[in-house]
Amino acid sequence: MTTPRIGILAVQGDVREHVAAFHELGVDTVPVRRPEEVGRIDALVVPGGESTVMDKLVRTFGLYEPLRERLEHGMPAYGSCAGMIMLADRVSDGAAGQQTLGGLDITVRRNAFGRQVDSFEAELDFVGLDEPVHAVFIRAPWVDQVGDGVEVLARVGEGPAAGKIVAVRQDGLLATSFHPEVGTDRRIHAEFVKIVSSRA
């Protein structure tokens, strides 16, 4: 089997951190900035950053249609934080006119944790991983509602937001409210590589 080509949407956000995370796993990635690059990838990563800016740039660069089409045809994708918002079918508290690429049958609440606690870290139990994940949240969304085909992989364990959904999977689509690309734990990137390889 040939190694799948993982593209990183490289219009805005923490692209370098994702590139480095996959590199540590021995997986090369390619940046995606132009429409013609979309046809050459087997999977997509949408990084953390600012979903409103990412949305505008994706459309300005002519990436919206080709990416949407690939996602509709089942291309695996992983989104962290703003990337989760970009992959969600529905956004609550989105900016005026904000659109997403969609694909994940979820409603995501942007900046859900509020201003006082907009950045924090937490230990999370994560379905399929033996040890908890140390998760870094930065002005993160949470998932308000999931469709029937969506598996919940992690929830906040304690505090005022206890029980809120922060990681999901639906077929080849994976999303986390937090940033595993920040830090040294590569298990979630490894999970995505497994998903991509199993569907290649």
Ligand SMILES: NC(=O)CC[C@H](N)C(=O)O
């Ligand atoms: N760290 C992040 O990716 C923050 C996401 C940002 N709050 C947004 O709405 O896109």
